[in-house]
Amino acid sequence: MSDISVNYMGLKLSSPIMAASSGLTAQLDRVAEFEKAGVGAIVVKSLFEEQIVNEAEFLQSQSHDYPESADYLHHYLRQNSIERYLKLVTDVKNTVSVPVIASINCYSGGEWTSFAKEIEKAGADGLELNIYSLPLDIYKSSNDIETEYLNVVEKVSKQLKIPVAVKIASTFTNLPGFVNALKAHGAKGVVMFNRFYSPDIDIKKVRVFPADAFSSPEESLRELRWMGIVSALVSGIDLSASTGVHNGTLALKQILAGATTVQMCTALYKKGAVSISNAIDDINLFMDTQGFSSVEEFKGKLNYANIENPGKFERVQFMKTFGNRG
Protein backbone atom coordinates (compact mmCIF):
# COMPACT_ATOMS: atom_id res chain seq x y z
CA MET A 1 0.00 0.00 0.00
CA SER A 2 1.44 3.40 -0.98
CA ASP A 3 1.72 6.36 1.36
CA ILE A 4 -0.94 8.78 0.24
CA SER A 5 -0.53 11.21 3.13
CA VAL A 6 0.15 14.88 2.38
CA ASN A 7 1.20 17.95 4.28
CA TYR A 8 -1.37 20.68 3.71
CA MET A 9 -0.45 24.04 5.28
CA GLY A 10 1.52 22.22 7.97
CA LEU A 11 -1.37 19.85 8.72
CA LYS A 12 -0.76 16.16 8.27
CA LEU A 13 -3.55 14.68 6.11
CA SER A 14 -3.84 10.91 5.72
CA SER A 15 -5.06 11.45 2.12
CA PRO A 16 -5.23 14.35 -0.34
CA ILE A 17 -9.03 14.13 -0.61
CA MET A 18 -10.84 16.77 1.43
CA ALA A 19 -14.55 17.23 2.03
CA ALA A 20 -15.31 20.75 0.74
CA SER A 21 -17.34 23.20 2.77
CA SER A 22 -21.06 22.55 2.27
CA GLY A 23 -24.23 21.64 4.12
CA LEU A 24 -22.89 18.08 4.36
CA THR A 25 -19.96 19.09 6.54
CA ALA A 26 -22.41 20.59 9.05
CA GLN A 27 -23.79 17.10 9.71
CA LEU A 28 -21.92 14.98 12.22
CA ASP A 29 -23.09 11.63 10.82
CA ARG A 30 -21.88 12.63 7.36
CA VAL A 31 -18.44 13.82 8.48
CA ALA A 32 -18.02 10.54 10.39
CA GLU A 33 -18.81 8.66 7.14
CA PHE A 34 -16.31 10.79 5.24
CA GLU A 35 -13.62 10.00 7.77
CA LYS A 36 -14.39 6.29 7.56
CA ALA A 37 -14.06 6.51 3.77
CA GLY A 38 -10.58 8.00 4.17
CA VAL A 39 -11.03 11.75 3.86
CA GLY A 40 -7.88 13.72 4.68
CA ALA A 41 -9.60 16.76 6.20
CA ILE A 42 -13.03 18.30 6.63
CA VAL A 43 -13.86 21.89 5.71
CA VAL A 44 -16.85 22.82 7.83
CA LYS A 45 -19.81 24.66 6.28
CA SER A 46 -19.17 28.42 6.22
CA LEU A 47 -20.29 31.09 8.58
CA PHE A 48 -20.99 34.36 6.77
CA GLU A 49 -19.41 37.71 7.56
CA GLU A 50 -22.91 39.20 7.52
CA GLN A 51 -23.98 36.83 10.28
CA ILE A 52 -21.08 37.95 12.46
CA VAL A 53 -21.60 41.64 11.75
CA ASN A 54 -25.38 41.57 12.26
CA GLU A 55 -25.00 39.82 15.54
CA ALA A 56 -22.30 42.17 16.83
CA GLU A 57 -24.52 45.13 15.91
CA PHE A 58 -27.49 43.54 17.63
CA LEU A 59 -25.52 42.98 20.82
CA GLN A 60 -24.21 46.53 20.77
CA SER A 61 -27.74 47.84 20.40
CA GLN A 62 -28.81 46.12 23.63
CA SER A 63 -28.67 48.67 26.43
CA HIS A 64 -26.91 47.67 29.61
CA ASP A 65 -29.36 49.92 31.51
CA TYR A 66 -32.02 47.25 31.37
CA PRO A 67 -30.94 44.27 33.41
CA GLU A 68 -34.21 42.49 32.62
CA SER A 69 -32.97 42.09 29.06
CA ALA A 70 -30.13 39.92 30.37
CA ASP A 71 -32.26 36.77 30.28
CA TYR A 72 -33.30 37.46 26.75
CA LEU A 73 -29.71 38.18 25.75
CA HIS A 74 -28.54 35.00 27.38
CA HIS A 75 -31.17 33.05 25.48
CA TYR A 76 -30.28 34.88 22.29
CA LEU A 77 -26.60 34.14 22.68
CA ARG A 78 -27.29 30.45 23.07
CA GLN A 79 -29.40 30.46 19.93
CA ASN A 80 -27.36 32.77 17.77
CA SER A 81 -25.45 31.73 14.74
CA ILE A 82 -21.99 32.58 16.05
CA GLU A 83 -22.37 30.41 19.12
CA ARG A 84 -23.98 27.70 17.03
CA TYR A 85 -21.13 27.85 14.56
CA LEU A 86 -18.45 27.61 17.22
CA LYS A 87 -20.29 24.65 18.70
CA LEU A 88 -20.48 23.05 15.27
CA VAL A 89 -16.70 23.39 14.85
CA THR A 90 -16.13 21.84 18.29
CA ASP A 91 -18.64 19.05 17.57
CA VAL A 92 -17.04 18.20 14.23
CA LYS A 93 -13.65 18.24 15.93
CA ASN A 94 -14.94 15.83 18.58
CA THR A 95 -16.49 13.56 15.94
CA VAL A 96 -13.46 13.01 13.70
CA SER A 97 -9.74 12.72 14.24
CA VAL A 98 -8.73 14.16 10.86
CA PRO A 99 -7.93 17.91 10.69
CA VAL A 100 -10.98 20.16 10.80
CA ILE A 101 -10.88 23.44 8.88
CA ALA A 102 -13.48 26.07 9.73
CA SER A 103 -14.73 28.40 7.02
CA ILE A 104 -15.87 32.00 6.81
CA ASN A 105 -17.46 33.60 3.76
CA CYS A 106 -16.34 37.20 3.78
CA TYR A 107 -15.41 40.20 1.68
CA SER A 108 -14.16 42.99 3.95
CA GLY A 109 -11.48 43.47 6.56
CA GLY A 110 -13.87 45.07 9.06
CA GLU A 111 -14.29 44.54 12.79
CA TRP A 112 -15.61 41.03 12.32
CA THR A 113 -12.05 39.77 11.75
CA SER A 114 -11.40 39.71 15.49
CA PHE A 115 -13.98 36.90 15.64
CA ALA A 116 -11.52 34.59 13.87
CA LYS A 117 -9.73 34.00 17.18
CA GLU A 118 -12.90 32.34 18.50
CA ILE A 119 -12.70 29.79 15.72
CA GLU A 120 -9.21 28.86 16.81
CA LYS A 121 -10.37 28.58 20.42
CA ALA A 122 -13.24 26.33 19.31
CA GLY A 123 -10.62 23.79 18.20
CA ALA A 124 -10.31 24.28 14.43
CA ASP A 125 -7.02 23.11 12.96
CA GLY A 126 -7.19 25.66 10.17
CA LEU A 127 -9.41 28.36 8.70
CA GLU A 128 -10.56 28.73 5.11
CA LEU A 129 -11.59 32.25 4.10
CA ASN A 130 -13.99 32.19 1.21
CA ILE A 131 -13.47 35.74 -0.03
CA TYR A 132 -15.62 37.30 -2.69
CA SER A 133 -17.84 40.28 -3.25
CA LEU A 134 -19.69 40.58 -6.51
CA PRO A 135 -18.24 43.76 -8.05
CA LEU A 136 -21.13 46.08 -8.92
CA ASP A 137 -19.42 49.47 -8.65
CA ILE A 138 -18.21 50.45 -12.11
CA TYR A 139 -15.99 53.19 -10.67
CA LYS A 140 -14.03 50.89 -8.40
CA SER A 141 -10.75 49.49 -9.69
CA SER A 142 -9.85 45.82 -9.47
CA ASN A 143 -6.78 46.86 -7.52
CA ASP A 144 -9.02 48.41 -4.82
CA ILE A 145 -10.98 45.18 -4.51
CA GLU A 146 -7.88 42.99 -4.40
CA THR A 147 -6.35 45.25 -1.75
CA GLU A 148 -9.47 44.74 0.39
CA TYR A 149 -9.15 40.99 0.03
CA LEU A 150 -5.48 41.10 1.00
CA ASN A 151 -6.37 43.26 3.97
CA VAL A 152 -8.80 40.58 5.21
CA VAL A 153 -6.18 37.86 4.85
CA GLU A 154 -3.55 39.87 6.67
CA LYS A 155 -5.86 40.90 9.52
CA VAL A 156 -7.11 37.37 10.09
CA SER A 157 -3.88 35.46 9.68
CA LYS A 158 -1.96 37.83 11.98
CA GLN A 159 -4.25 36.89 14.85
CA LEU A 160 -4.11 33.15 14.39
CA LYS A 161 -1.66 30.39 15.06
CA ILE A 162 -3.63 27.96 12.88
CA PRO A 163 -2.99 28.16 9.11
CA VAL A 164 -5.29 30.22 6.89
CA ALA A 165 -6.31 29.17 3.39
CA VAL A 166 -8.10 31.47 0.97
CA LYS A 167 -10.76 30.11 -1.36
CA ILE A 168 -10.81 32.35 -4.40
CA ALA A 169 -12.73 32.97 -7.59
CA SER A 170 -11.01 32.19 -10.88
CA THR A 171 -11.53 35.67 -12.26
CA PHE A 172 -8.42 37.67 -11.44
CA THR A 173 -6.56 39.62 -14.07
CA ASN A 174 -3.23 38.24 -12.89
CA LEU A 175 -4.03 35.12 -10.93
CA PRO A 176 -0.45 33.97 -10.18
CA GLY A 177 0.36 37.51 -9.03
CA PHE A 178 -2.67 37.56 -6.75
CA VAL A 179 -1.82 34.16 -5.23
CA ASN A 180 1.70 35.43 -4.60
CA ALA A 181 0.24 38.49 -2.85
CA LEU A 182 -2.04 36.26 -0.74
CA LYS A 183 1.05 34.37 0.37
CA ALA A 184 2.84 37.62 1.23
CA HIS A 185 -0.18 38.62 3.37
CA GLY A 186 -0.14 35.43 5.41
CA ALA A 187 -2.09 32.78 3.48
CA LYS A 188 -0.65 29.30 3.78
CA GLY A 189 -3.01 27.77 1.24
CA VAL A 190 -5.17 28.77 -1.70
CA VAL A 191 -8.28 26.90 -2.82
CA MET A 192 -8.83 27.21 -6.57
CA PHE A 193 -11.68 27.82 -7.21
CA ASN A 194 -14.94 28.62 -5.59
CA ARG A 195 -17.99 27.85 -7.72
CA PHE A 196 -20.72 30.44 -7.56
CA TYR A 197 -24.41 30.10 -8.08
CA SER A 198 -25.22 31.22 -11.58
CA PRO A 199 -28.35 32.71 -13.02
CA ASP A 200 -29.81 30.93 -16.04
CA ILE A 201 -32.58 31.98 -18.42
CA ASP A 202 -35.65 29.97 -19.34
CA ILE A 203 -36.58 31.17 -22.84
CA LYS A 204 -39.98 29.42 -22.80
CA LYS A 205 -41.14 31.13 -19.65
CA VAL A 206 -38.96 34.19 -20.32
CA ARG A 207 -37.61 34.31 -16.80
CA VAL A 208 -34.36 34.07 -14.90
CA PHE A 209 -33.83 31.05 -12.68
CA PRO A 210 -30.91 29.69 -10.65
CA ALA A 211 -28.70 27.24 -12.57
CA ASP A 212 -27.66 23.87 -11.17
CA ALA A 213 -25.85 24.19 -7.85
CA PHE A 214 -23.80 21.11 -8.71
CA SER A 215 -20.77 21.01 -10.96
CA SER A 216 -19.94 18.80 -13.91
CA PRO A 217 -16.56 17.01 -14.17
CA GLU A 218 -15.58 19.09 -17.24
CA GLU A 219 -15.46 22.18 -15.04
CA SER A 220 -12.29 20.86 -13.38
CA LEU A 221 -10.32 21.69 -16.54
CA ARG A 222 -10.56 25.37 -15.66
CA GLU A 223 -8.50 24.95 -12.50
CA LEU A 224 -6.18 22.43 -14.17
CA ARG A 225 -4.53 25.19 -16.21
CA TRP A 226 -4.16 27.47 -13.21
CA MET A 227 -3.03 24.67 -10.94
CA GLY A 228 -0.26 23.91 -13.43
CA ILE A 229 0.77 27.53 -13.77
CA VAL A 230 0.40 28.80 -10.20
CA SER A 231 2.14 25.78 -8.66
CA ALA A 232 5.09 26.44 -10.96
CA LEU A 233 5.29 30.20 -10.43
CA VAL A 234 4.45 30.57 -6.73
CA SER A 235 6.38 28.39 -4.33
CA GLY A 236 5.83 28.02 -0.61
CA ILE A 237 2.04 27.88 -0.64
CA ASP A 238 -0.23 24.83 -0.77
CA LEU A 239 -2.88 24.67 -3.46
CA SER A 240 -6.16 22.82 -3.15
CA ALA A 241 -8.36 22.10 -6.18
CA SER A 242 -12.08 22.71 -5.94
CA THR A 243 -14.79 22.42 -8.61
CA GLY A 244 -15.56 19.44 -10.73
CA VAL A 245 -13.27 16.99 -8.92
CA HIS A 246 -15.71 14.07 -8.97
CA ASN A 247 -13.40 11.06 -8.94
CA GLY A 248 -9.87 9.72 -8.49
CA THR A 249 -8.80 10.34 -12.09
CA LEU A 250 -9.73 14.00 -11.83
CA ALA A 251 -8.03 14.23 -8.41
CA LEU A 252 -4.84 12.73 -9.84
CA LYS A 253 -4.83 15.23 -12.72
CA GLN A 254 -4.97 18.12 -10.25
CA ILE A 255 -2.15 16.65 -8.14
CA LEU A 256 0.00 16.04 -11.22
CA ALA A 257 -0.61 19.71 -12.11
CA GLY A 258 0.54 20.80 -8.64
CA ALA A 259 -2.34 20.54 -6.14
CA THR A 260 -1.50 19.33 -2.65
CA THR A 261 -5.12 18.40 -2.00
CA VAL A 262 -8.43 18.26 -3.84
CA GLN A 263 -11.83 19.06 -2.42
CA MET A 264 -15.05 17.21 -3.20
CA CYS A 265 -18.53 18.59 -2.82
CA THR A 266 -20.86 17.67 -5.72
CA ALA A 267 -19.53 14.10 -5.73
CA LEU A 268 -20.37 13.77 -2.03
CA TYR A 269 -23.90 15.09 -2.57
CA LYS A 270 -24.51 12.85 -5.58
CA LYS A 271 -22.75 9.62 -4.60
CA GLY A 272 -21.83 10.00 -0.93
CA ALA A 273 -18.73 8.88 0.95
CA VAL A 274 -17.99 6.13 -1.56
CA SER A 275 -16.63 8.86 -3.86
CA ILE A 276 -13.85 9.34 -1.33
CA SER A 277 -12.95 5.66 -0.92
CA ASN A 278 -13.13 5.09 -4.69
CA ALA A 279 -10.85 8.08 -5.32
CA ILE A 280 -8.38 6.75 -2.76
CA ASP A 281 -8.41 3.32 -4.44
CA ASP A 282 -7.71 5.02 -7.77
CA ILE A 283 -4.81 7.01 -6.30
CA ASN A 284 -3.32 3.86 -4.78
CA LEU A 285 -3.69 1.97 -8.05
CA PHE A 286 -2.08 4.82 -9.99
CA MET A 287 0.85 4.99 -7.58
CA ASP A 288 1.40 1.22 -7.67
CA THR A 289 1.21 1.13 -11.45
CA GLN A 290 3.46 4.13 -11.96
CA GLY A 291 5.90 3.19 -9.21
CA PHE A 292 5.37 6.22 -6.96
CA SER A 293 5.71 5.62 -3.24
CA SER A 294 4.52 9.03 -2.03
CA VAL A 295 2.22 11.79 -3.32
CA GLU A 296 5.11 14.24 -3.11
CA GLU A 297 6.92 12.22 -5.80
CA PHE A 298 4.35 13.08 -8.45
CA LYS A 299 2.81 16.31 -7.17
CA GLY A 300 3.41 18.98 -9.81
CA LYS A 301 5.25 16.54 -12.07
CA LEU A 302 3.25 17.89 -15.00
CA ASN A 303 3.13 21.54 -14.01
CA TYR A 304 4.12 24.49 -16.14
CA ALA A 305 7.75 24.35 -15.03
CA ASN A 306 8.20 20.61 -15.32
CA ILE A 307 6.81 19.70 -18.71
CA GLU A 308 8.88 19.83 -21.85
CA ASN A 309 6.53 22.16 -23.67
CA PRO A 310 5.05 24.67 -21.18
CA GLY A 311 3.21 26.24 -24.13
CA LYS A 312 0.56 23.57 -23.51
CA PHE A 313 -0.48 25.52 -20.42
CA GLU A 314 -0.20 28.89 -22.15
CA ARG A 315 -2.38 28.14 -25.12
CA VAL A 316 -5.56 30.14 -24.62
CA GLN A 317 -6.75 31.32 -27.99
CA PHE A 318 -8.17 28.95 -30.55
CA MET A 319 -6.05 30.64 -33.26
CA LYS A 320 -2.95 29.03 -31.81
CA THR A 321 -4.48 25.57 -31.56
CA PHE A 322 -6.56 25.42 -34.68
CA GLY A 323 -4.89 28.11 -36.77
CA ASN A 324 -3.45 25.61 -39.22
CA ARG A 325 -6.80 23.88 -39.73
CA GLY A 326 -8.06 26.64 -41.95
Ligand SMILES: Cc1cc2nc3c(=O)[nH]c(=O)nc-3n(C[C@H](O)[C@H](O)[C@H](O)COP(=O)(O)O)c2cc1C
Ligand atom coordinates in the same frame (compact mmCIF):
# COMPACT_ATOMS: atom_id res chain seq x y z
C1 LIG B 1 -25.13 22.93 -1.58
C2 LIG B 1 -23.76 23.59 -1.53
C3 LIG B 1 -23.38 24.29 -0.40
C4 LIG B 1 -22.13 24.93 -0.37
N1 LIG B 1 -21.76 25.63 0.74
C5 LIG B 1 -20.53 26.22 0.78
C6 LIG B 1 -20.11 26.94 1.93
O1 LIG B 1 -20.83 27.06 2.94
N2 LIG B 1 -18.87 27.50 1.90
C7 LIG B 1 -18.04 27.39 0.83
O2 LIG B 1 -16.92 27.91 0.87
N3 LIG B 1 -18.41 26.72 -0.27
C8 LIG B 1 -19.63 26.13 -0.32
N4 LIG B 1 -20.00 25.44 -1.44
C9 LIG B 1 -19.05 25.33 -2.56
C10 LIG B 1 -18.27 24.01 -2.48
O3 LIG B 1 -17.46 23.96 -1.32
C11 LIG B 1 -17.37 23.80 -3.71
O4 LIG B 1 -16.36 24.78 -3.73
C12 LIG B 1 -18.15 23.87 -5.02
O5 LIG B 1 -19.37 23.16 -4.93
C13 LIG B 1 -17.33 23.28 -6.16
O6 LIG B 1 -16.92 21.97 -5.87
P1 LIG B 1 -17.66 20.68 -6.53
O7 LIG B 1 -17.50 20.79 -7.97
O8 LIG B 1 -16.96 19.50 -5.93
O9 LIG B 1 -19.09 20.76 -6.12
C14 LIG B 1 -21.25 24.80 -1.49
C15 LIG B 1 -21.65 24.08 -2.61
C16 LIG B 1 -22.89 23.47 -2.64
C17 LIG B 1 -23.28 22.69 -3.87
